[in-house]
Amino acid sequence: xxxxxxxxxxxxxxxxxxxxxxxxxxxxxxxxxxxxxxxxxxxxxxxxxxxxxxxxxxxxxxxxxxxxxxxxxxxxxxxxxxxxxxxxxxxxxxxxxxxxxxxxxxxxxxxxxxxxxxxxxxxxxxxxxxxxxxxxxxxxxxxxxxxxxxxxxxxxxxxxxxxxxxxxxxxxx
Amino acid sequence: xxxxxxxxxxxxxxxxxxxxxxxxxxxxxxxxxxxxxxxxxxxxxxxxxxxxxxxxxxxxxxxxxxxxxxxxxxxxxxxxxxxxxxxxxxxxxxxxxxxxxxxxxxxxxxxxxxxxxxxxxxxxxxxxxxxxxxxxxxxxxxxxxxxxxxxxxxxxxxxxxxxxxxxxxxxxxxxxxxxxxxxxxxxxxxxxxxxxxxxxxxxxxxxxxxxxxxxxxxxxxxxxxxxxxxxxxxxxxxxxxxxxxxxxxxxxxxxxxxxxxxxxxxxxxxxxxxxxxxxxxxxxxxxxxxxxxxxxxxxxxxxxxxxxxxxxx
Numbered sequence: 001x002x003x004x005x006x007x008x009x010x011x012x013x014x015x016x017x018x019x020x021x022x023x024x025x026x027x028x029x030x031x032x033x034x035x036x037x038x039x040x041x042x043x044x045x046x047x048x049x050x051x052x053x054x055x056x057x058x059x060x061x062x063x064x065x066x067x068x069x070x071x072x073x074x075x076x077x078x079x080x081x082x083x084x085x086x087x088x089x090x091x092x093x094x095x096x097x098x099x100x101x102x103x104x105x106x107x108x109x110x111x112x113x114x115x116x117x118x119x120x121x122x123x124x125x126x127x128x129x130x131x132x133x134x135x136x137x138x139x140x141x142x143x144x145x146x147x148x149x150x151x152x153x154x155x156x157x158x159x160x161x162x163x164x165x166x167x168x169x170x171x172x173x
Numbered sequence: 174x175x176x177x178x179x180x181x182x183x184x185x186x187x188x189x190x191x192x193x194x195x196x197x198x199x200x201x202x203x204x205x206x207x208x209x210x211x212x213x214x215x216x217x218x219x220x221x222x223x224x225x226x227x228x229x230x231x232x233x234x235x236x237x238x239x240x241x242x243x244x245x246x247x248x249x250x251x252x253x254x255x256x257x258x259x260x261x262x263x264x265x266x267x268x269x270x271x272x273x274x275x276x277x278x279x280x281x282x283x284x285x286x287x288x289x290x291x292x293x294x295x296x297x298x299x300x301x302x303x304x305x306x307x308x309x310x311x312x313x314x315x316x317x318x319x320x321x322x323x324x325x326x327x328x329x330x331x332x333x334x335x336x337x338x339x340x341x342x343x344x345x346x347x348x349x350x351x352x353x354x355x356x357x358x359x360x361x362x363x364x365x366x367x368x369x370x371x372x373x374x375x376x377x378x379x380x381x382x383x384x385x386x387x388x389x390x391x392x393x394x395x396x397x398x399x400x401x402x403x404x405x406x407x408x409x410x411x412x413x414x415x416x417x418x419x420x421x422x423x424x425x426x427x428x429x430x431x432x433x434x435x436x437x438x439x440x441x442x443x444x445x446x447x448x449x450x451x452x453x454x455x456x457x458x459x460x461x462x463x464x465x466x467x468x469x470x471x472x473x474x475x476x477x478x479x480x481x482x483x484x485x486x
Contacts, residue, residue: 004450011449014204021208 036094037111039085041104041125042134049129050104050141053080057096057105065089066096075150077142083125087113102141106134179260179270186259190404191221197403197444204448231392239389240297247294248387248394251401254287255408262411263338265421265428276337277329280412281322284367287405288314291369291376294398295386306385309455310376314367316462321363323470324356327477328416341420350417355473357417359466361442364409366462368402370443372450375458410439 022029044050053070071081096105115121133139148154155162195210195218202209213219235244261276263269273279288311295307329335331352332343340349350357366373377385387398414420414435421428423435453461 008445008449011204012445014206017206019203019208020206023208 031109031111033109035109035111036092036097036107038087038108038113039090039096039123039128040106040108040130040134041083041128042106042130042132042136044140044142045133045138046140047131048077048142049079050102050139051080051083052078052102052104052141053083054078054101056099056101060095060099062093062095063089063091076147077149080125083128084122085128086122088118088121103134103136103139104141175270178268182259182262182264182270183256186256186404186407187400190400190407191225192218193403193406193440194224194399195221196440197447200441200444201448204445225396228393228396233392233394236298236300236389238299240299243293243297244389245394247290247297248390248397248401249290250293251287251290252397252404254283254290255401255404257283258408259411261337262408263341263415263420264411264432266338268429269338272336272338275335277325277335277340277416280337281318281325284405284408285314285318287367287401288318290398290401291386294390295376298386298389300389302382302384302388303386306376306378306382306388309378310369310386313369313373313375313458316459317363317366317373317466320359320462320466320470321367323467323474324359324363325416326474327353327356330474330477330481337415337420341415341422344419344422348417348419348422353417353473353477355469356477357413359470359473360416361409361413361439362466364413365443365446366458368405368409370402370406371447372452373458374452375455378452406440406443407436410436410443413439 042050051068053068055068055070058064058066058068065086066084068080068083070078072078092107092111094107097107100106113121142149142152143158146154146157146160198220199209199211199217210217210220213223235241258280260270261273261279263272263276291310291314292307295303295305295310298304328340328349331349332340334340334343343349369376375385376382377387379385382388387395390398411432414432418435418439420435421432423431426434
C-alpha cells in the first residue's frame with residue numbers, strides 16, 4: 001500500500017524533470033563531422049572525377065542501392081557513364097565508402113532527405129558529384145597508381161620508379 | 174431552456190471527453206519526460222480533430238463471424254449510458270439538466286448498464302480474446318459497482334438526500350471527503366475499476382488479450398468505445414467532485430468554474446494513477462475488491478451511522 005503511494009508520488013515529481021526529447025526541426029542535435037548519411041562523389045585535386053567505375057561499392061552495398069556503368073575516355077581514364085544511388089533504399093552503412101579504392105564515394109552528415117515522390121530520391125551522377133575533394137584532400141588515384149593514361153606514362157607516378165627494362169643485361173640499379 | 178442545457182451538456186461533455194485524450198497523452202508524456210503530441214494547433218490541441226477525421230474515414234468493418242446486431246449495438250450502449258448519467262450531474266445551481274430526487278441512484282443504475290456494452294461487444298465479436306475480455310469486464314464492473322454503491326451510503330446519510338444538488342448544498346460547512354475519507358477512497362478506486370482504466374484495465378489487458386472486448390472493432394465503432402471510456406472518466410471525476418469535494422462550492426469564482434476546475438483536477442489524478450501503477454493479476458483484483466474494499470465500505474457505513482446517531486443525540 002505504501003509502495004503504491006510512493007510510486008504515485010515519484011511519478012508526480014517527474015512534472016519538474018527535464019524532458020529528454022529533442023524538438024528536431026526547431027532544435028538541431030549535434031552531429032559529429034563523420035556522421036554517415038547522404039552519399040557524394042568527390043573529385044581529385046585537379047578537378048577530375050575520382051570514380052574509376054570499379055563496381056566495388058555496388059558489390060559491397062548490402063541493399064543494392066548503387067548501380068553504375070563503366071566507360072573509358074580517350075585519355076585512358078575509366079569513369080562511370082552513369083552512377084545512380086537510390087536513397088530510398090540506402091541505409092547509410094558506409095560500406096561503399098570503405099570499399100572504394102580511390103576515395104571517390106564518401107558519406108556526408110546531411111541526413112535530411114525527404115521528397116514527395118519516391119522516384120525523386122533516386123540520385124543520378126550529376127546530383128551526386130561535388131566540386132571538392134571531400135574528406136581526403138591531396139589524393140589523386142592516377143598520380144599514385146602505375147596505370148598509364150595520356151599525359152602520364154608508366155613509372156611517372158608519385159613514389160614510383162621507372163619500369164625495369166627486362167631485356168637489359170645488367171642490373172639497372 | 175432545459176433542451177438548451179441538455180444540448181450544451183451533451184456537446185460539452187463529448188468535447189471534454191475527446192480533449193481528455195489529448196490531455197492524457199500530454200500528461201503521460203510529461204511524467205515520462207517526453208513532450209507528446211505538440212504539433213497540431215496550440216499545445217497539440219488540434220490533434221484530436223485530426224484523429225477524428227482519420228477515424229471517420231476508416232473502413233467500418235464488421236467481421237463475417239460476428240453476430241451483427243449486438244456487435245453494432247454495443248458501442249452505442251456505452252456512449253448512451255455514460256451520457257445519460259450526466260443528466261443528474263449538478264454543474265452549478267442553475268446549470269443542471271434534471272434535478273432528480275433519486276439522482277445518485279439514477280447515476281449508479283445507469284452507469285451499471287454500461288456493462289452491457291462490454292458483454293455484448295465481447296460476446297458478439299465471437300472471438301476468444303473478446304469473450305475473455307468481456308467476462309472479465311462483467312465480473313470486475315459488477316463487483317466494483319457494489320463497493321461504489323456502498324461507499325456513497327455514508328454521504329447520503331450525512332446529506333439526508335439522494336438529490337445531488339442537495340448533497341452539494343449539504344457540504345457548505347465541510348466537504349464530505351473529510352468525514353468520509355474512507356468512502357472517498359473506495360469510491361475513487363471503484364470508479365477506476367468501473368471505467369476499466371489502468372491499473373484496473375483487465376478487460377482490455379493488451380499483453381494477454383490483444384485489446385480485450387473490443388479486439389474485433391475498428392473505425393468509429395472502436396472510437397465510440399474509446400470516447401465512451403474517456404467520457405466515463407469525466408463522469409466519475411464529476412461525481413467525485415459532487416459527492417466528496419463540495420461540487421460547485423468555492424470562493425470568488427463562479428460555481429460552474431469551480432466545478433470544472435475540480436473535475437479537471439480529478440481527471441489529472443486518473444491519468445497520474447495510470448502513469449504510476451502496473452496492472453494487478455485478475456485474482457488479486459477480485460481478492461482486493463471482495464476481501465478488502467467490501468469490509469471497509471461496510472465498516473464505513475456502520476461507523477458513519479454510529480457517529481451520526483451519537484452526534485444527533
